[in-house]
Amino acid sequence: MRTFTDKEVFDLSKRLLLVGAGHAHIEVVRSMKEQPIDDVEVCLISPSEYFYYSGMFSGYTEGIYSLEDIRLDIRKLTQDAGVHFIRKRASRVYPNFKKLFCQGGAVYPFDMISFDIGSKHLPxxxxxxxxxxxxxxxxxxxxxxxxxxxxxxxxxxxxxxxxxxxxxxxxxxxxxxxxxxxxxxxxxxxxxxxxxxxxxxxxxxxxxxxxxxxxxxxxxxxxxxxxxxxxxxxxxxxxxxxxxxPLADPLFETSGIKVDERGFPLGRTTLQFADYEFMFGAGDCVTLLTDPNLDKSGVHAVKQAPILYENLRRFTASEELLAYEPQKVALYLISTGMKKALLLYGPVAAYSKRAWQLKNKIDREFMDKYK
Ligand SMILES: Cc1cc2nc3c(=O)[nH]c(=O)nc-3n(C[C@H](O)[C@H](O)[C@H](O)COP(=O)(O)OP(=O)(O)OC[C@H]3O[C@@H](n4cnc5c(N)ncnc54)[C@H](O)[C@@H]3O)c2cc1C
The missing domain is CATH 3.50.50.60 (FAD/NAD(P)-binding domain)
Structure with missing residues (x-):
C-alpha cells in the first residue's frame, strides 16, 4: 500500500474560507466544533474580533444590556472549533482563480468559499x-x-x-x-x-x-x-x-459575480451562488433567486445556518445538497423602550411587556448557545 508524505496529506485536504462572522457563519463554526468536516481546513475571515448581535442593540442603547451581553468573542469561538481566524476585510474575489483578496493586499486561495458579510446602510x-x-x-x-x-x-x-x-x-x-x-x-x-x-x-x-x-x-x-x-x-x-x-458590499459586483439590481449576489436554494457552485452565501448579503423580496433580516440568516453547514459538508463529499425554504411568516419583536415590545406575526400586532420578555428570552438564549 502506498503511504503519503506530510505534504501530500496537506495537499489532499481542501480549504474552505468563511468570509464574515455573521449569524450563519457563527453557527457553521459552532457545528464544526461538534462535527468537523473531514479533510477540510477552515478559515474565518472577518475585520472584527467580535460578532455583534443586532437583536440586542436596542437593549444596549437603552442601558439594559452591557457590551459583553451583546457580543461574542470570535477568536474563542474559532479556536474551540479548530478553525483559523484571520482578522481582515475581504475586498475582492476571483472565482476563476479561486482566490480571495483582502484589504492590505493579502491573498487567500480556496477550494470552497462562503460569504456571510451582511449589508451596509450608508449610501x-x-x-x-x-x-x-x-x-x-x-x-x-x-x-x-x-x-x-x-x-x-x-x-x-x-x-x-x-x-x-x-x-x-x-x-x-x-x-x-x-x-x-x-x-x-x-x-x-x-x-x-x-x-x-x-x-x-x-x-x-x-x-x-x-x-x-x-x-x-x-x-x-x-x-x-x-x-x-x-x-x-x-x-x-x-x-x-x-x-x-440594506445596501450591498460592492465587492461582489466588482468581482464580476451575477448580482441583483441592488448589487447582492444571486443565490440558489442550496445557498450556492447562481454562477459558481463552489461559492456559497447566507444572510443579508445574498438574494435568493426563488425569493428575491425576502426581508434582509437576521431571522433568515439564522434559519439558513444549518442548511449552509450541511451543504458545505455535502459538497465536499459530493453528496446531494439540501434546499433552503424560507418560512412564509416570521416573528418580529420590536422593542419600544421601558421593557415593552410590539410583537408582529403576519397581520397580528400585540403591544405588551410580555412581548419584550419573550424577546429578551429569545435573544439571551441565542447568545448563550455560543458563550
Ligand atoms: C438596530 C437593528 C436591530 C435589528 N434587529 C433585528 C432583529 O431583532 N431580528 C432580525 O431578524 N433582524 C434584525 N435586524 C437586522 C439584522 O441586523 C441583519 O439582518 C443581520 O445582522 C444580518 O445578518 P448577517 O448574518 O447577514 O450579517 P451580520 O450579522 O451583519 O454580520 C456580517 C459580518 O460580516 C463582517 N463583514 C462585513 N464586511 C466584510 C468583508 N468585506 N469581509 C469580511 N467580513 C466582513 C462583519 O464585520 C460582520 O461580522 C436589526 C438591524 C438593526 C440595524
Whole structure:
C-alpha cells in the first residue's frame, strides 16, 4: 500500500474560507466544533474580533444590556472549533482563480468559499458627511455611546431597525433625564412594508414617547447640524445615524459575480451562488433567486445556518445538497423602550411587556448557545 508524505496529506485536504462572522457563519463554526468536516481546513475571515448581535442593540442603547451581553468573542469561538481566524476585510474575489483578496493586499486561495458579510446602510454620497452608520456592526456601540447623550439625535430610516433604535435612544434620554428629543425621517411611512394598521400603531407609540417624525420625506442633504429633506424641511440634529435600508458590499459586483439590481449576489436554494457552485452565501448579503423580496433580516440568516453547514459538508463529499425554504411568516419583536415590545406575526400586532420578555428570552438564549 502506498503511504503519503506530510505534504501530500496537506495537499489532499481542501480549504474552505468563511468570509464574515455573521449569524450563519457563527453557527457553521459552532457545528464544526461538534462535527468537523473531514479533510477540510477552515478559515474565518472577518475585520472584527467580535460578532455583534443586532437583536440586542436596542437593549444596549437603552442601558439594559452591557457590551459583553451583546457580543461574542470570535477568536474563542474559532479556536474551540479548530478553525483559523484571520482578522481582515475581504475586498475582492476571483472565482476563476479561486482566490480571495483582502484589504492590505493579502491573498487567500480556496477550494470552497462562503460569504456571510451582511449589508451596509450608508449610501456613498453621504460617506463624507457627519452621517454615521452602525454597519459594520462592530461600530455600533461607539456610535450609540456618542449619540445617546446628545439633545437631538436624528435617525434616517423608518424600518424596524430605525424605529427600534429611535425608541431606545428616547427611552435612554427619558431615563437619564437628557433634554431634547429623538428625530426620525423616513422616505416611506413608518414600517412602510407592513399594513397601514401596523404602521399607524407603531407611529402612535413613537409619538406618545416624544419622538418627532417626518414620513414620506427623503434626506437629500446632510450638514453638520441640520439636514434638508425632499420636502425642503430643514431639521436640526446633534448627530445622524443612517439606517435607511440594506445596501450591498460592492465587492461582489466588482468581482464580476451575477448580482441583483441592488448589487447582492444571486443565490440558489442550496445557498450556492447562481454562477459558481463552489461559492456559497447566507444572510443579508445574498438574494435568493426563488425569493428575491425576502426581508434582509437576521431571522433568515439564522434559519439558513444549518442548511449552509450541511451543504458545505455535502459538497465536499459530493453528496446531494439540501434546499433552503424560507418560512412564509416570521416573528418580529420590536422593542419600544421601558421593557415593552410590539410583537408582529403576519397581520397580528400585540403591544405588551410580555412581548419584550419573550424577546429578551429569545435573544439571551441565542447568545448563550455560543458563550
Ligand atoms: C438596530 C437593528 C436591530 C435589528 N434587529 C433585528 C432583529 O431583532 N431580528 C432580525 O431578524 N433582524 C434584525 N435586524 C437586522 C439584522 O441586523 C441583519 O439582518 C443581520 O445582522 C444580518 O445578518 P448577517 O448574518 O447577514 O450579517 P451580520 O450579522 O451583519 O454580520 C456580517 C459580518 O460580516 C463582517 N463583514 C462585513 N464586511 C466584510 C468583508 N468585506 N469581509 C469580511 N467580513 C466582513 C462583519 O464585520 C460582520 O461580522 C436589526 C438591524 C438593526 C440595524
Amino acid at each position: 456613498d454620497p453621504f460617506m463624507h458627511t457627519v452621517a454615521r452608520s452602525i454597519k459594520p456592526n462592530e461600530q455600533f456601540a461607539e456610535r450609540v455611546d456618542e449619540l445617546r447623550r446628545t439633545s437631538h439625535p436624528l435617525i434616517v430610516g423608518g424600518g424596524a431597525g430605525g424605529c427600534e433604535l429611535a425608541l431606545s435612544l428616547q427611552a435612554y434620554k427619558n431615563k437619564e433625564q437628557i433634554s431634547g428629543d429623538v428625530r426620525l425621517v423616513s422616505s416611506s411611512n413608518i414600517l412602510g412594508s407592513r399594513t397601514k394598521r401596523i404602521s399607524k400603531k407603531l407611529k402612535s407609540i413613537m409619538q406618545a414617547k416624544g419622538i418627532q417624525l417626518w414620513e414620506q420625506e427623503r434626506v437629500e442633504e446632510v450638514y453638520d447640524d441640520y439636514i434638508v429633506t425632499s420636502a425642503n424641511n430643514k431639521i436640526r440634529h446633534t448627530g445622524v445615524l443612517w439606517l435607511g435600508g
